[in-house]
Amino acid sequence: MATRDELLACLAQFRDRCNADAQLRPMLADWERTILIRASDLPAEHLLIVRGGQVYLEPAAADGADLTVIAESGLLADLFAGRITPTEPYLNGSLRVLGTEEDIMRLDFISLMIWGE
Amino acid sequence: MRYVVSVSLGSSKRDHEVTAAFLGEDFCIKRQGTDGDLARAEELIRELDGKVDAIGLGGIDVYLYAGGERYALRDGLRLLACAKLTPVVDGSGLKNTLERQAVRYLEEEEKLIGPGTKVLLVSAVDRFGMAEALAAAGCDLVCGDLMFAAGIPYPIRGLEELTRMAKKLLPEMTKMPFHMLYPTGKKQEEKAVTAAKFAQFFDEAAVIAGDFHFIRRYSPPRLDGKIILTNTVTAADVEELRAQGVKWLVTTTPELGGRSFGTNVLEAVMVTLLGKRWDEITAQDYTALLARLQLKPRIERLN
Incomplete structure (x- = not known):
């Protein structure tokens, strides 16, 4: 389990890695999405907003998200810090992503682009 | 008659059967699409295992390549594992x-x-x-x-x-x-x-x-x-x-019966002709057999 602050720090790290990656920017240019990150074991929700090739981290708002990512806080922290990849947790159900398959693929892709070998 | 079946994850609307001769051997070549149903493809391969000379996998690759590395698709490996007796090929050996x-x-x-x-x-x-x-x-x-x-x-x-x-x-x-x-x-x-x-x-x-x-x-x-x-x-x-x-x-x-089959089909034919285990076949084996078969690309002016 991660604390709320630890999770927030991992999300900020993810945002910063995305925004520092010059190759990733044009790959996100056509993709504007609001991604709700929900920890299942903490009262913690955050928004990652992808707009204009940049990623923003904001407190969760009431408005609907395009994608919702749900997992235990420890898993979310590990994922967004790049300590594990999302594929296996997604396939074994410990990570749930609610959205279209295209958006799920794109999120997986972003994570691999910034954390892949 | 030798029998080759291409089990495809593609649309069953493209199913087809043709007979053709390669180096004096008659082949019945059949394509069976499963409309994207992986479980049906697994079942079909199990049914065909031991009953046909070779099985091609269509609409899916097992192996992808880049820069000297080979990457195996998990779903492709699942299909390969369904046959114990008959060689199953995805065309990647021949494509190269x-x-x-x-x-x-x-x-x-x-x-x-x-x-x-x-x-x-x-x-x-x-x-x-x-x-x-x-x-x-x-x-x-x-x-x-x-x-x-x-x-x-x-x-x-x-x-x-x-x-x-x-x-x-x-x-x-x-x-x-x-x-x-x-x-x-x-x-x-x-x-x-x-x-x-x-x-x-x-x-x-x-x-x-x-x-x-x-x-x-x-x-x-x-x-x-x-x-x-x-x-x-x-x-x-x-x-x-x-x-x-x-x-x-x-x-x-090449064109067979009005269509060009996938490389998985041709590789299945070649594996049958070579009579070797798939993992023992080398690029040189394919090159030599392609020369004997005198296969050339189909080139057609459409407009």
Whole structure:
């Protein structure tokens, strides 16, 4: 389990890695999405907003998200810090992503682009 | 009579059966589509195991290649594991030989491509041999792997970038359900809603190469004057390309009964003729057998 602050720090790290990656920017240019990150074991929700090739981290708002990512806080922290990849947790159900398959693929892709070998 | 069945994740509407002779041996070649149903494909392979000479896997690759690395698709391995007696091939063993030869043939014999020719290879990791041959011919190569498999409007320019991307992405992406990476079943018959986003890459290229389902799903309405380098086309596909204004259609596999089968079918035929275990067959075996079979790419002027 991660604390709320630890999770927030991992999300900020993810945002910063995305925004520092010059190759990733044009790959996100056509993709504007609001991604709700929900920890299942903490009262913690955050928004990652992808707009204009940049990623923003904001407190969760009431408005609907395009994608919702749900997992235990420890898993979310590990994922967004790049300590594990999302594929296996997604396939074994410990990570749930609610959205279209295209958006799920794109999120997986972003994570691999910034954390892949 | 030898029997080869291609079990495909593609649409059953493209099913077909043909007899053909190779080096004096008669073959009955059948394609059975499962409309994207992986479980049905597994069941079919189990049913055919031990009853036919070889099984081809269509509409799915087991192995992808980039820069000397081989990546195995998890769903492809699942299908391979369903047969214990009959060899199962996905065409990747032969593609590496056949598609290089096809590119060289187009360059040296037909003069249809050469240095500077703009080529859009819709997916390169399933045709790395073709990608390398096009690069060696001096073509200006754009690989569409990210565009057409992941919907990302990013053209990969050249083999170095492709290899780098593959190293980052493929070890994980190959674990994803195959239908998330490639159109299967009914999706093969539909135009992608995002097709317009990629039209400029088709417009800029003189040659559109690679997987036909990607080409069909994402191509703009007009392909005037283009060369299409692919395989697995039916008579209806040829007419569709003609109507789109395509000038030349080149398929790396020859025409059998009015259509060009996938490389998995031809590889299944060749494995049967070679009488060796699939994992013992070398590129030299394929090259020597291709020379004996005198197979040439099908080249057809459509407009």
